[in-house]
Amino acid sequence: MSAILNLHILIDGQQWHILSVPLADIRRLCHRPLKWLRFVAYAICGAEGTISLAGGGLVDYEDTLPQSQGGDYCYTPEGDCHFVDPGVTDERTSLASSRRAPRFRKMLQQRDGFRCLFTGCPTYEAAHIIPHSKGDNYIAALVQNRGRLYGANPSTSRLGIDSLENGLLVNNIMHTDIGKGICAFLKTPNFALATDDIPHVGDTPDTRYTVQFFDDDPFYHNWHNSDAHFRGDGTRQPCSLFFDVVYGASVFNTWAAGDMSRA
Structure with missing residues (x-):
């Protein structure tokens, strides 16, 4: 044991x-x-x-x-x-519930390149990191309470639930598993961790966005500790604050x- x-x-x-x-x-x-x-x-x-x-x-x-x-x-x-908030990923809803979903998806496609960031699969979904159901006020509260840890600036205060920084293209299984707390995303380097602290294959890039599965089911082994590859323009990448909140809640x-x- x-x-x-x-x-x-x-x-x-x-x-x-x-x-x-x-x-x-x-x-x-x-x-x-x-x-x-x-x-x-x-x-x-x-x-x-x-x-x-x-x-x-x-x-x-x-x-x-x-x-x-x-x-x-x-x-x-x-x-x-x-x-x-341990319930940060509760009530995760389909993007169809958002009137702005088509624009959100289009922005992610342009940045991420029409593929799942982690598997390269051409079948993907546009996922919110903080669920769409939480709304803009929830994002504003996160920025107000924790933004200082991430060097918040005026542009940070304008982030909303459908901001590009609150999304990424992933396959449908990952999208579902985020809501279940089975997986989360980790950006390194961060406050405590360097990029080479996290298991990886090949050379370690200067910045990593890594998907990690807390369930050790063999089904996830090929995806576990995979890094994101931005195949589009790569601008306005996901917000570390949102990643860390979901990671902390999932671990808890x-x-x-x-x-x-x-x-």
């Missing part, structure tokens, strides 16, 4: 247990488990911070950890927290434990 890494977040002087993740699962997602744990804590609580041993003591973020080494770790946020819903799982 794989060792377990327990993640706690320090809030008002108290450690709250939020995740229990098998080390074997983390290894599928990242070569350096503690760096991944740090990123996940950031994505969940909406504040930069550091990881330490739960009982006190420094950690080595570069440590790959032996397969048998579990343990308890604490994330200390540096600033106010804006916790992720998959491995929530302790205090937060009962909240």
Whole structure:
């Protein structure tokens, strides 16, 4: 049985247990488990911070950890927290429900190149990262609460639910699985992770947009850790803020434990 890494977040002087993740699962997602744990804590609580041993003591973020080494770790946020909405991907609806769907799809086709970004399949769907059903006000709240972490500027404040930055072309299975929390997308480098921290085949590009599946079903193995290839003009790429919110929510819903799982 794989060792377990327990993640706690320090809030008002108290450690709250939020995740229990098998080390074997983390290894599928990242070569350096503690760096991944740090990123996940950031994505969940909406504040930069550091990881330490739960009982006190420094950690080595570069440590790959032996397969048998579990343990308890604490994330200390540096600033106010804006916790992720675990239901961010709920109520995912068909693009047909949006009167602006044809324009949204056309913009994505021009940027992404008429193919699934990750598989190259010519059969694809125009997917919202934050579901269309959430609406423009939901996007505005995300930008207001977390935008500072991503260098928000006036153009960021104009983002809406049907903005190009909130979409990507994917195959129909990925589109469905985003809503189920089975997969999510990770941009590197980011606050905690470098591009080579994430498993890959071949050379590592300067910037990666990677699809990761939290379900280890063999069906997904060929797609897991695949990088996006923008075959169109590649302008106005997906917003890291939206990717990170969905990633944090998906991880939380998959491995929530302790205090937060009962909240």
